[in-house]
Amino acid sequence: MALWSTNEVKVDVASYMHYVRGLKKVGKSTLFKELIKKIGNGNMNKGLLISLGDEDGYKALNGLVVAKAPTWSEFIEIVDELVENPKENEFTFIALDTVDELFQIATEEVFRLHKKKYNEVCESLNSALKGYGAGRAKVKELVREQVARLKGSYGLFCIGHTKLRDVNEKGMAEAYQQLTTSLPFDFDSVIADKADIIATISIDKDVIDVEEVNGKKVGSLGGITRWIHFRDDNFNVDCGARFADIVDKVELSADNYLGAIEDAIKSASGKSETEILEKKEIEVKEREVIAEQKAEESKGVDSIENAKLAEIVKTKFPKADAETKAKVKEILTTNDIKLGSPEDAITSELQKAVDLLAD
Incomplete structure (x- = not known):
């Protein structure tokens, strides 16, 4: 049997893992809803948003299919159902809203495991499972396992929060600010390292009627523009994608998000529109096969x-x-x-x- 093969670029957006980050209430969950509406041609049963921990960004999104998982055990129950019974749903995409809360409930699960094992309350993650990084390692292991269970059977759309951080690089005299994840970097990398597209949402504010008052410049807010960044050569926004020809940024909308990715896929694959449509059908069937295999494995008897x-x-x-x-x-x-x-x-x-x- 050959130990190598020629790679062929996948053409269906659900064949890739998406990681969308942005400030709270900037429109991340709305982007997922509109994405599902578009790819499903109005059929909202094509997507499931798993609302994790204390997150409730779905409340104003009418028609969105939602599963609530305030605790780790409830999250596992949902994943079990998705993996073990894939034919019972129509989902193309699963959203994890938010990964920040996913790591929080995983941390609480590690505290539970610590108490069960040592019959004592854990004071911090650093001291969990007797320290030396064991607690943090267990959190990452828990999250990594569940992401792996879903990946391949469904398209994954991970949602996270951002904040501005000061970045100090070797060889640079001064630090610079970057819009990046609000998670600790080792937690974020569990998602980011597997994601094919890391899209970060920023906000541009248009200040008008600027004048000087008491030595200070003041003005009025004329409007705002929300951008989705896929690449930033200046590193002011932490983002990235596996596609060489993806556009740097587009205004925030499901149409623009899909358009940017589909254009990048077309460029990378070198296929015509007809070939892409045919290949999409093949990839959908491949995911169905993978889902069935995982279901059988999860129900296996040893x-x-x-x-x-x-x-x-x-x-x-x-x-x-x-x-x-x-x-x-x-x-x-x-x-x-x-x-x-x-x-x-x-x-x-x-x-x-x-x-x-x-x-």
Whole structure:
């Protein structure tokens, strides 16, 4: 079997992972809604926005399909449903709104795991799981795993917040300001390193009727323009894309966002409009195949692994608290798992019971 192949540029926007960042209430969630409306030709069932943690940017977006995940366990429940039952939905894109909140609920999950294992309240992420970076590493692992589960079966549209930071580069006498992620950089890289398009929204304010008053220049706000940046050679805006010929920036709208990406894809692929349409259909079917494969894997039965997991459950169950025991019993009952003969059990479900009993 050949160990290499010739790469062919994908042409469907949902074949790429998108990471859109901007200030609060600048229009990130609205961009996703309008994107779904456009690619679905009005069918809003083509997209799902997962509202994470305390985020509620969907409230004024009529018609948007939303799933709320204020906690990590609720997020996992949603991802499980999406991965295990892909034929039960029409979703082309899944939005994570926001990744800032995703890392927050993952951090809270690490605190829960710490308390369960060491029977003590964790004071900070730095001290979680006995420190030495273990807590931060676990947060990144949790997020990375769930992104990987969704990626490939669905197009991913990750939403994040921005802030201005002072950047000090080696060899430069002075720092400069950059509009970039509000997340710690190691957390942000979990998303950014996998994203094919990192688009950052900025706001230009048009000040008019400027005059000098008491030695200061004052004016009126004549209007604002919201921009989506894909490239910035001056590094004032942190953004980027895998496409060499993508436009630097466009005014914020779903039409402009899609247009910029589709133009870049056309240039990179070298295909005609007819060829692109044909290739899109192929990529949609490829995602469906991947989704079906992941669903089968998630529902897979591994009799050898089941035997090991069943022993862990039998050993740890008596020591668990009442709430945990109730949750474990629910999993076993719902999936008809018999610890004495677990050979035919769905391995992922038995694993959930083990995870609940984690030290």
